[in-house]
Amino acid sequence: MTDLPLIVENLSFKYRRRSELALDGVSFSLQPGQVMLIAGSSGCGKTTLMRCINGLIPNTYTGEMSGSIRMFGKSITEMEMAEISQTVGTVLQDPERQILGSYVLNEVAFGLESLGISREEIVPRAEKALQRLNILYLRDRETFGTSGGEKQKIALAGVLAMEPRILLLDEPLASLDPASAHEALDAFRQLADEGIAVMIVEHRVEDVLSIHPELVMYMDEGKCAYLGDSKGLMDVVDYHRIKLPATVVMERARKDPAPVFNPVVLPKEDKTPLIQFEDVHFSYNEDSPEVLKGINFEVHSGDVIAVLGHNGSGKTTMVKHALGLLKPTRGRVLIEGLDTRKTTVAQSAHTVGYVFQSPSQMLFAPTVKQELAFGPTNLGYSPEEIQKNIDWAIETVNLKSELDMPPLALSFGQQKRISIAAILAMRSRILMMDEPTAGQDYWNYQAFMDAILQMPGFDSIIFITHDVDLAVIYATRILLVYGGELVADGTPQEVLKDEKLLRSCRVLPTSLLKLNMEYLPRTGKFYRAETLAHLQS
Amino acid sequence: MLVTWHYRVRNGLMEKFDPRARWIFSLAFLFAVTMFWDARFLLFFFVLAFAWYFSSKAKWKETRRGWLLIGFILFMMIVVNTIITGGGAGGVVPKGGHLVWPAGLFLLGWKIPFDLTWERLWFAICQIMRISSISAIFLIIPYTMDPRQYGVTFRGLGLPDSFAYSMELAFRYVPTLARDFTTTFDAQRARGYEIERVKGNIFKQIVRVAPLIVPVTMNSIMMGEDITDAMDLRCFGQRPRTWLYQLNYHWQDYVLISLGIAMLLVGIFSLYVFHIGGFWVPAFFIH
């Protein structure tokens, strides 16, 4: 028993600057070839647990640690960083930040170079790691230009080149669309089958369950709340906090009261459509291929639109045209009847409020209040109007107490809400959001989307997503984008019923979609699993 | 914002050399040429520099921006300073000399106090030769050297691993940060921000860049924490580093380095032992 890959006993940790424990008495053990899933919402201690195992604690992050970690019979305290790194390989959350080499081969060789291994040995080992993930063809590419799914595999290859026997994956699916996520998961399972013990920290539980992890741990507030097989997990965890398969949610939701959800975006009589795309073509410059190839659609009051497509399908490029951030190379875009070529982005912002994916890319002001005043001031509102808008916006995202705080000091979830409020304060007619759920865990984004859809003040809401469930639950209309073309435009029921079409667009049907399709003849409309449970009874 | 390195494979002469040899040669050239004000010597450097420059096969279209800047600097330094206002011309040109317009210069009937001497005019020519030679040698480097080779080159020139790797990493993150910069710029434009419409005093104008520079900088600092973790997790700095790409000196590199050292030696001997190579005006030039 002593030479198991990993034995963690009664592990606790407190960061130097915090008063509460980040980890509180966690114990488990892992066998070779096993896949272990560690689930929990943000702040539950899963990242801290990983840092204890890969040596970043105590080498980089300091604090008080107790308990023990043993790897293959040896205590981690007796191991140097170089030895730990060759035993445990870690892939961090964002591959863009993990990839250190300009070229794929440099990136994969990085660890071996650091260990001072001879050049003659490095190249074959790096190539072997690439081969293992079937990406040897990327060897001489520049890392910057590769896709998200490829980046994930390149980062993984860089870790595998060091030949670890334990693999730690920190939210490996966070930046991937469902199709790439499933390819990545298959690769993880294959590595486990080759004898590596794989630990996956992830809140996209439903996706990970598809590769049947042998061991599942559910963490809450630094403690282990559940340890066992995946079947047991379904009964134990709070289905509001962790995303479970839709059938399970429906089963369990029967016992709870029905959810209340009243969206308030309603159709109005408009003379002109809010936005019109007329045969829009776009390419970044003359020599590069077209990113948009003849897009036609209109947005009207009352539309709640999900722009659905895989990463790289052109959906972000498309919505950037809806605000004039990009101008078509052929065709035109009209915002309330005005051609975006003849108006400024600032003018268009009166109609379209665009929330970017990452709040940290826009927050700058010393206080939340100043942050919220930025947009309306630019748009030329009077001081009284600005004050009124700020009050309304901060009330809406429920962060009034933070008005005098610096936005950069807030948590990620709060920052996300501030970034929405900053757009709300501009009082635009349309709210447009790029991947609104990115970087948030299930509980947070569900609550967040519910709140926005029930928020008065918008004529239309548009959101970009690769998550089918988001479109199923919230959209009244779906634009399916693939290869720079608008493949389908219609109600969720029309667009999502064609599974073959979805798969050909690299969009994967989910358990919730399947469940809804099953009940559609009786319901006539798509609902979330919790609601379905009560429509039945 | 589109970030493009100006480097291409051009199959020019200089690409046949080890980048370290090219750097040694370029620096030796810089130090050697600055020891001379004698046009006869400068002419040699001038010819050598432009022969070197044109051997690169870089196109005028590509290097135009750089030459425009150099042209502007030459103009300010030579036309405005040496010729028109004409101070001591760096203390190189002796006081006095032969006036170009001994009777004074008349423009529209006005006598203009303009005491340009033939010596200063000749000095201007020397300045042009000197500055343009140095510029040619250094301007061409980015067009002919792979930016990703800077790290290993400076490692090879004796810089510690950590410094050399820092250079390599900087080049790696330039496109990532350029993309982040564009995203932030777009995100703020979506909030009605218009950098081209700046009003108010200089303080207000400068503060106007905060919505761009603050998110980009803070985001990159947070990114840095992850990068540091990624490097620590892969044993950075634990052992002496192997560099995957190896640089090797060949015979042509030794020739180039020898040429550089020879230029330096000639310069030092001329200046300090034989006392030649200082400012000199050919007799025919003075009328």
Add this chain to the structure above:
Amino acid sequence: MQKKLWKFGTKEVVYAAIGAALYGILGLATNLLQLPSAGNVSIRPAIVIPMFFGVVFGPIVGFISGFLGNIISDLLSGYGLWFWWDLGNGLIGLISGLIFLRIVTYKSGKEIVLAEIFGVIGVVVGMALASISEMWVSGADIKTVIFGNFLPSAITDAIWGLILLPILMIAYAAVNKRSGR
């Protein structure tokens, strides 16, 4: 954790690289907005980067941010290499970084004043070095160097640096609270 003035570990390697890349990008962005005018000294937000990285991460990081950053900025803009000006910008970061050990909260008035003082000294020394090199390289006279090179570059750098440095320090004070290190 104890701060050491001349430490150059993994963290410093990373921030030196990021500082240099940032300087390069900001320099390019402002170069693209204008044609070469007055030796490129009118719009210079990038200059705050070596100062700020020096103050927050130490003199070596500051030096590389300025030195390598100026190189990258010129490489991207197609301006070639200007060794002495690169060195001068490096010195701005290095001298700003000498106050690094005294900066703890990043937002107290006293710390901001100290950082500003070292930033200005950095600008004066760095730009003086770069300007004086022009006497030696180009044969410019002292008057040209002072009025044509030193004053325009030092004044622009000082104004941009002094106004932007506190803004970045206060923002960093907020970000730093969230770090687990």
